[in-house]
Amino acid sequence: MKVVVDEEHKGQIPATINKLSFLSRTLNNRTALLYLLPSIVLFSVFVFYPMFKTVYLSFFLTDLQGRPAEFVGLENFQYLIQSESFHKSIKATLLFVLYTVPISIVTALFLAIIANEKLKGIGVFRTLFSSTMGMSVAASSVIWLFLFHPSIGAINRLLSIFNIQAIEWLVDPSWALISISITTIWMNTGFTFLILLGGLQNIDENLYESASIDGASFWYKMRRITIPMLSPTLFFIITITLINAFQTFGQVDILTKGGPAESTNLIVYSIYREAFINYQFGTASAQAIVLFFFILIVTILQFKFGEKRVFYQ
Amino acid sequence: MINKWVVYPLLMICSICLIFPICYAFFISLMDGGEILQGQILPKSVTYQNYIDAFKSVPLLQYLWNSFIVSTSVTIGMLVVSSLAAFTFVFIPFHGRNVVFFIFISTMMIPWEATMIPNFLTIQKLGWINSYEGLTIPFFALAFGTFLLRQHFKIIPLELYEASQVAGLSQFKFFYKIVLPVSKTSLVTLGAYGFLTTWNMYLWPLLVTSNDSVRTVQIGIKQLQTQEIATEWGVVMAGVIIVIIPALLLLFLGQKQLQKGLTQGSIK
Numbered sequence: 001m002k003v004v005v006d007e008e009h010k011g012q013i014p015a016t017i018n019k020l021s022f023l024s025r026t027l028n029n030r031t032a033l034l035y036l037l038p039s040i041v042l043f044s045v046f047v048f049y050p051m052f053k054t055v056y057l058s059f060f061l062t063d064l065q066g067r068p069a070e071f072v073g074l075e076n077f078q079y080l081i082q083s084e085s086f087h088k089s090i091k092a093t094l095l096f097v098l099y100t101v102p103i104s105i106v107t108a109l110f111l112a113i114i115a116n117e118k119l120k121g122i123g124v125f126r127t128l129f130s131s132t133m134g135m136s137v138a139a140s141s142v143i144w145l146f147l148f149h150p151s152i153g154a155i156n157r158l159l160s161i162f163n164i165q166a167i168e169w170l171v172d173p174s175w176a177l178i179s180i181s182i183t184t185i186w187m188n189t190g191f192t193f194l195i196l197l198g199g200l201q202n203i204d205e206n207l208y209e210s211a212s213i214d215g216a217s218f219w220y221k222m223r224r225i226t227i228p229m230l231s232p233t234l235f236f237i238i239t240i241t242l243i244n245a246f247q248t249f250g251q252v253d254i255l256t257k258g259g260p261a262e263s264t265n266l267i268v269y270s271i272y273r274e275a276f277i278n279y280q281f282g283t284a285s286a287q288a289i290v291l292f293f294f295i296l297i298v299t300i301l302q303f304k305f306g307e308k309r310v311f312y313q
Numbered sequence: 314m315i316n317k318w319v320v321y322p323l324l325m326i327c328s329i330c331l332i333f334p335i336c337y338a339f340f341i342s343l344m345d346g347g348e349i350l351q352g353q354i355l356p357k358s359v360t361y362q363n364y365i366d367a368f369k370s371v372p373l374l375q376y377l378w379n380s381f382i383v384s385t386s387v388t389i390g391m392l393v394v395s396s397l398a399a400f401t402f403v404f405i406p407f408h409g410r411n412v413v414f415f416i417f418i419s420t421m422m423i424p425w426e427a428t429m430i431p432n433f434l435t436i437q438k439l440g441w442i443n444s445y446e447g448l449t450i451p452f453f454a455l456a457f458g459t460f461l462l463r464q465h466f467k468i469i470p471l472e473l474y475e476a477s478q479v480a481g482l483s484q485f486k487f488f489y490k491i492v493l494p495v496s497k498t499s500l501v502t503l504g505a506y507g508f509l510t511t512w513n514m515y516l517w518p519l520l521v522t523s524n525d526s527v528r529t530v531q532i533g534i535k536q537l538q539t540q541e542i543a544t545e546w547g548v549v550m551a552g553v554i555i556v557i558i559p560a561l562l563l564l565f566l567g568q569k570q571l572q573k574g575l576t577q578g579s580i581k
Contacts, residue, residue, distance in 0.1 A: 031484060032407035039398040039417065042454035047420045050431035057430065066434045111327055117320050127565055128328045130572075131335065134564035136513035138531040139553045142538050143338045146546055152352040154337055189331060198572045247426050250515040254535060268426045268516075275430050276520065285430055292427040299422055 051292075057285035066281045076286035086287070088262045089270040092177060093294075096266055097245045099181035100188065104241055105234070107185065108192035113226070115193070116200045126197065133190030137250030144183040145170075145255055173263040176256050180264050183251050188244070192237055199233030200226070239302045246294055267291050335557070342550035349546050363551035370540060370548060372525050373555060376533035379445075381559075383518075383529055384511040386449040391507045392500055395458035400488050402459070403466040404474055420456045426516070433520050447521045448529070452511065458503050461574070465499035466492060502574025505567040512560050530556045 060068035080086045148169035156166040169179040249268040258265035275284035344356045441447030477487045522528040537552040
């Protein structure tokens with residue numbers, strides 16, 4: 001290992017050779033510790049400790065202050081397995097992921113491809129396409145709450161022009177989750193678009209040029225150049241979108257409050273309700289553990305299967 | 314690559330669909346109650362009364378100020394903490410560097426929502442409910458930030474580090490006199506990203522604020538919505554427009570920067 005002696009320690013050189021060599025040998029370790037200390041302390045207090053505490057709490061029944069009151073072992077998890085409400089929550093979460101992730105990616109990819117053309121004024125379109133990235137979940141949800149309004153909202157007004165009967169977007173159990181998904185897809189577009197556009201711009205132009213000389217069609221170039229070269233970026237954005245979908249909360253809180261008939265009670269909303277409305281910190285923690293495993297599985301699967309199909313430059 | 318007479322109409326249609334909700338909210342904010350109830354899309358006459366009412370019905374200025382303080386503090390705190398960590402991982406060879414880096418990265422796999430219950434209890438114990446500390450400090454350390462900056466610091470040639478040592482520059486001086494200025498663009502990217510996410514944060518402020526003193530603007534929108542929904546959609550939309558303007562401005566100014574910085578971090 002390279003030994004680094006900085007200004008202050010140079011003066012000590014003649015003093016004690018032994019002590020110096022120990023000091024300078026550990027100097028890097030001590031400096032590293034000092035620089036990493038803020039991160040280590042914060043991660044310990046706000047990530048690792050609460051993770052263990054969540055596991056711990058999931059084995060207990062708690063009082064109203066969240067203090068563990070009675071050890072119940074795995075009973076909280078058994079309760080969840082039997083709870084119909086939790087089944088609904090898991091089903092809603094998985095359906096939500098299925099509705100939002102593929103459509104978000106495909107939409108954003110389409111937008112990125114058309115916005116990657118070198119045309120006059122393309123910058124304006126790029127800015128417009130990325131605009132939903134700046135929209136907060138609260139602002140977006142309130143806007144969509146109005147768009148979904150059964151009588152005066154724009155969507156049903158538009159449908160009425162085509163003589164389609166008004167839909168009770170947020171009140172009808174068969175439409176509520178779809179409404180939340182539409183809102184989410186809209187919100188995802190900006191960020192997903194921005195990342196994919198960046199990926200497209202990193203592809204070497206020469207590849208397209210030589211393909212064009214060979215007379216390759218648009219779809220051929222898409223399949224043989226764009227998608228393979230974009231795969232690392234696609235891989236990254238699919239993982240992020242999946243994980244975000246599992247963490248959805250704000251849309252549910254503002255648009256439906258988990259209803260109607262618990263059809264939109266996504267897992268994070270379910271945890272929130274259990275912990276901060278019903279004060280059942282034990283069962284809420286057990287649900288949090290389930291959420292943790294969901295995300296862990298997604299990450300592992302992504303790395304296992306995604307990696308193989310990814311083409312690295 | 315594609316015929317421009319195909320692309321332009323596509324671009325137009327997609328833009329209109331995508332920004333329609335934002336424009337619609339803006340139009341609604343300019344209408345009076347009667348017009349809104351008729352289900353108009355474009356306002357016939359323009360009124361600013363909704364904006365005045367929005368400021369009257371909730372302390373919106375106070376909320377905007379709170380959000381500004383919170384977002385700025387998180388941005389600065391995050392940049393300091395992440396850049397120190399990233400610098401250490403790149404330039405200081407210490408025992409167990411790979412293990413420590415792996416532990417840092419593993420925090421990205423723990424969703425914030427899975428740990429929010431104990432975190433809420435911790436904040437409560439520290440007496441940080443309704444305080445700026447509770448809203449900011451938990452977000453200072455960010456594995457993603459450390460990772461992103463590490464990717465950029467790695468580009469700095471090691472020779473520069475060796476030369477600075479020969480010149481007698483201490484590690485810390487090298488860090489803030491050379492590494493930070495050289496990496497200005499990636500710091501700006503991460504800063505803008507941090508500011509945007511904090512400005513738009515919803516669940517955590519909902520949990521740790523119970524009065525107006527430090528409540529952020531996002532919770533203000535929810536409050537406005539629950540208070541006014543039955544009668545005054547115009548006021549609610551005026552509130553929404555006020556809240557999204559700072560974030561949209563920041564996004565439009567930094568869009569190119571964000572795109573470049575985030576993509577580089579994602580694929581290298």
